[in-house]
Amino acid sequence: MSEEFKIEIVNPEKSFLVKEDVLEVVVPAFEGEMGILKDHISIISFLKPGIIKVFSKSGDENYYVEDGIIEFKNNNLSILTSTIFSVKDLDKSKQVDLLKKAEAEASKSEMSDQAKYLADQKVEVLRSIN
Amino acid sequence: MASLDDLKKRIASVKSTQKITKAMKMVAAAKLRRAQESAERGRPYSEKMNNIILNLSNGISDKENAPKLLSGTGENKTHLCVVMTSDRGLCGGFNSNIIKKAKSHFSKILNEGKQLKIITVGSKGNDQLKRVYGDKIIKNISFKESKNANYFDADKVGRIIIEKFEAGEFDICTIFFNQFKNVITQLPQAQQIIPLNNEEDNNNSDESYEFEPDEDEILSNLLPKNISTQIFKAMLENSASEQGSRMSAMDNATRNAGEMVDKLTIEYNRSRQAAITKELIEIISGAESL
Numbered sequence: 532m533s534e535e536f537k538i539e540i541v542n543p544e545k546s547f548l549v550k551e552d553v554l555e556v557v558v559p560a561f562e563g564e565m566g567i568l569k570d571h572i573s574i575i576s577f578l579k580p581g582i583i584k585v586f587s588k589s590g591d592e593n594y595y596v597e598d599g600i601i602e603f604k605n606n607n608l609s610i611l612t613s614t615i616f617s618v619k620d621l622d623k624s625k626q627v628d629l630l631k632k633a634e635a636e637a638s639k640s641e642m643s644d645q646a647k648y649l650a651d652q653k654v655e656v657l658r659s660i661n
Numbered sequence: 662m663a664s665l666d667d668l669k670k671r672i673a674s675v676k677s678t679q680k681i682t683k684a685m686k687m688v689a690a691a692k693l694r695r696a697q698e699s700a701e702r703g704r705p706y707s708e709k710m711n712n713i714i715l716n717l718s719n720g721i722s723d724k725e726n727a728p729k730l731l732s733g734t735g736e737n738k739t740h741l742c743v744v745m746t747s748d749r750g751l752c753g754g755f756n757s758n759i760i761k762k763a764k765s766h767f768s769k770i771l772n773e774g775k776q777l778k779i780i781t782v783g784s785k786g787n788d789q790l791k792r793v794y795g796d797k798i799i800k801n802i803s804f805k806e807s808k809n810a811n812y813f814d815a816d817k818v819g820r821i822i823i824e825k826f827e828a829g830e831f832d833i834c835t836i837f838f839n840q841f842k843n844v845i846t847q848l849p850q851a852q853q854i855i856p857l858n859n860e861e862d863n864n865n866s867d868e869s870y871e872f873e874p875d876e877d878e879i880l881s882n883l884l885p886k887n888i889s890t891q892i893f894k895a896m897l898e899n900s901a902s903e904q905g906s907r908m909s910a911m912d913n914a915t916r917n918a919g920e921m922v923d924k925l926t927i928e929y930n931r932s933r934q935a936a937i938t939k940e941l942i943e944i945i946s947g948a949e950s951l
Contacts, residue, residue: 543812543893545702576873602713609709
């Protein structure tokens with residue numbers, strides 16, 4: 532039996548990525564990283580800023596996301612996100628840009644703990660990409 | 662009958678109008694392709710979002726305490742109508758169709774003795790509505806600066822709506838926009854976004870999901886996003902419709918101008934001929950009398 536399932540990443544503008552031969556996806560879910568294999572139980576979860584790792588037969592890819600929702604059902608993984616970049620295509624200046632924005636956000640004084648946590652997370656992930 | 666000179670001038674002016682409408686048509690056609698593409702590419706996102714919310718609301722355990730954005734305030738007194746139109750004219754019946762749809766909805770609400778509040782997105786809608794419903798318009802939003810519909814703008818509108826909802830300013834929110842079907846057909850739509858209409862409620866709800874974190878938290882985060890998404894979808898559909906409508910309107914105008922030029926040219930030739938004949942008769946009768 533094949534171990535492949537389908538992934539679809541969409542952002543508001545377009546369908547960002549569709550792949551049919553995915554073996555494993557690791558997503559930065561809200562309560563920790565989560566690996567998804569074929570026949571995972573149906574799940575809906577939030578994403579926090581982090582890296583989505585897609586392992587497929589046609590090669591591995593990494594994507595940086597800032598937020599999103601994932602839904603896994605009947606071996607279809609849908610990821611809805613408003614901000615997504617392929618790590619491979621993310622050039623230095625863009626990355627520095629994002630990092631600056633994230634740092635500015637994280638250094639704001641009045642914000643809820645949750646927002647603070649998310650902003651810190653963003654900074655950390657962006658720094659780690661280097 | 663108009664003099665030869667007048668006719669000549671008119672022909673020239675109709676011709677130059679035709680040139681303008683032709684150019685506008687071509688610009689609209691080029692823009693239409695892009696707008697249509699992005700409208701089609703944007704559809705999966707809003708559909709998926711809707712699906713997830715549907716699944717979530719089916720799975721929610723405690724309907725009583727469901728977020729207000731989903732279940733409504735339980736009242737039905739004040740309606741907020743978001744009328745989305747374009748910022749530019751010369752696009753046929755595009756704006757009037759939305760306004761017509763919206764106006765019939767307004768009078769229904771007012772006849773039922775309910776309160777009406779209006780937000781207009783796009784200046785053309787505001788222009789047409791402010792004469793009759795000027796006192797009902799609470800806000801006018803316009804994105805003249807942004808070239809294409811983008812999510813950032815939609816999110817701004819969404820935030821305003823949610824803010825007003827949380828302040829208890831309205832119970833039910835409906836958005837008006839044109840759905841793009843094809844170049845000739847655009848369907849004016851009224852879509853209720855608060856509370857969410859769950860008509861097709863009972864499909865495959867046996868599926869149980871695992872939620873992380875719990876349903877309530879996901880829902881309360883997702884619903885505001887959904888509002889922005891629906892508005893964004895409406896904006897995309899609208900911009901495709903606008904270009905389609907403009908294209909067919911300009912196509913018509915070009916054709917009409919062509920017909921007019923033909924008619925005027927015939928008239929011009931006739932009167933030119935008549936003038937020549939008249940002159941000849943004068944010369945001949947002058948020669949005869951000698």
